[in-house]
Amino acid sequence: PAQNKHDIAAIAKLFDMRADFVHAHPYGSGHINDTYCAYYDQAGQRIRYIHQRLSTEAFKKPIELMENVQRVTEHALNELLKSGDKEARRRTLTCIPSVEGTPHAIDADGNCWRTYPFIERARTYDTIESEAQAMEAARAFGEFQKLTATLPGKPLHETIPGFHNTKQRFQHLEDAIAADTHGRAAEVQKEIEWFMARKDEASIVVDLLESGELPLRVTHNDTKLNNVMLDDVTGEGVCVIDLDTTMPGSAIYDFGDMVRTATSPVAEDEEDTSKITMRMFMFEALVKGYLSSAKEFLTDKEVSLLAFSGKLLTMECGSRFLTDYLKGDVYFKVHKDRHNLIRTRSQMALAESIEAQMSEMEALVAKYR
Ligand code: ADP
Ligand code: MG
Ligand code: MG
Known part of the structure; x- marks a missing residue:
């Protein structure tokens, strides 16, 4: 497996995880951001989160970007819950807040990070098969x-x-x-x-x-x-x-x-x-x-x-x-x-x-x- 370029245990501490970090590995085939899948222990259950370092080469204003993502995902979740959708939290990304209550966190090197719950029992495809x-x-x-x-x-x-x-x-x-x-x-x-x-x-x-x-x-x-x-x-x-x-x-x-x-x-x-x-x-x-x-x-x-x-x-x-x-x-x-x-x-x-x-x-x- 590929090596982690970043210290994800340290990144975990920047977010309000309410679960204990176990380990993480690079994930997915995205070309823009650095994506990690991280395992946490929550009251004996193993659950996964996505930590992503935003590409500051591609995105010059990551904090504005995360303000957009936060507004859009929060609104989508509210609409889905209002409509009575039982799987509302699987149908939209949701931002895990940082310990400071923001949708992003800045690490010691100045990188901008975000955290999403992992959408389980689903996957992405790189090429269309049907x-x-x-x-x-x-x-x-x-x-x-x-x-x-x-x-x-x-x-x-x-x-x-x-x-x-x-x-x-x-x-x-x-x-x-x-x-x-x-x-x-x-x-x-x-x-x-x-x-x-x-x-x-x-x-x-x-x-x-x-x-x-x-x-x-x-x-x-x-x-x-x-x-x-x-x-x-x-x-x-x-x-x-x-x-x-x-x-x-x-x-x-x-x-x-x-x-x-x-x-x-x-x-x-x-x-x-x-x-x-x-x-x-x-x-x-x-x-x-x-x-x-x-x-x-x-x-x-x-x-x-x-x-x-x-x-x-x-x-x-x-x-x-x-x-x-x-x-x-x-x-x-x-x-x-x-x-x-x-x-x-x-x-x-x-x-x-x-x-x-x-x-x-x-x-x-x-x-x-
Ligand atoms: P990029 O901009 O680099 O393409 P993405 O946000 O598309 O980054 O993420 C890269 C990959 O990580 C996705 O193709 C997907 O497979 C996986 N991924 C991203 N977010 C989640 C999530 N919340 N749950 C599960 N997998 C995810
Ligand atoms: Mg992508
Ligand atoms: Mg992208």
Whole structure:
């Protein structure tokens, strides 16, 4: 087993655990935070908790971030308890407070930590194995949006400013083309033209949010399958996790990113673009699952953009890969020559596959609304 990089017994003392620390080990396959599973003894029972060190590289304001997580999870728990859910504490993350009563604790080295009860009898999957999983994940993300739709008080902190501002993302691409700091623009003229031809479409959702025609909601912003715990026995999507990017946004972004990450049969950096396709049966599973929990609160305008959302988020992601390629690979980690260009082309192929199937996708949305 992997070694602990941190002294978890010391971390345990920072939180109001009301149980005795036994041991801990690194856990999960997350790429952002350092996650530990810790065993405690509570009146003779062995129980598990998750301790996580927040990545301060990814998140510049961890305390604001934890204020968001605390507000969202507390509200979700209250709503679930109100509805009489017998498994309320399995259906949302809950923050164990620090000994000072805050949702985070700072260790001797200045690291920011949080603690959650371990969601038992459920697990996450790194790759989608079936339509049923896609449907359950989409349903769970819709449930999460429904629970957070009634969050009272001031808006959440925008933990990553402009995260899905596609208009701004395209502007960054144009800036990178103009600067051409690594002399790569000439070689990617075709790709540049592809994105520029779709510039108007990229600003549709941003403009509708600005004009108020689309509502600003609480959104998750990292709607991958490995951020939903599926029940070990029933396969049900029990709990949405990884709330680091939860902030104000459009429902369109959450659904679109599910389409981008769940409908293609191959990895995000597949070189053989002939293998990249938007699989309609997976899209149908996502629509069915998502609308089963979200249709009661979504506006007509939002529903009308669900098919398009997949294309939008795929274009957005592709534009970020191309921008990073032009800037000399400064943001996304690269593991081979032209890795960001390969990723760009794979997103373009997926967006083209969505474009080609748009009317059929729209018909499916109409069927389940
Ligand atoms: P990252 O941002 O690094 O992806 P996550 O919050 O998604 O971090 O956590 C990483 C992994 O740890 C998850 O994929 C999941 O398997 C596991 N995990 C996180 N929180 C819990 C929890 N409360 N109960 C059980 N497992 C959890
Ligand atoms: Mg995660
Ligand atoms: Mg994360």
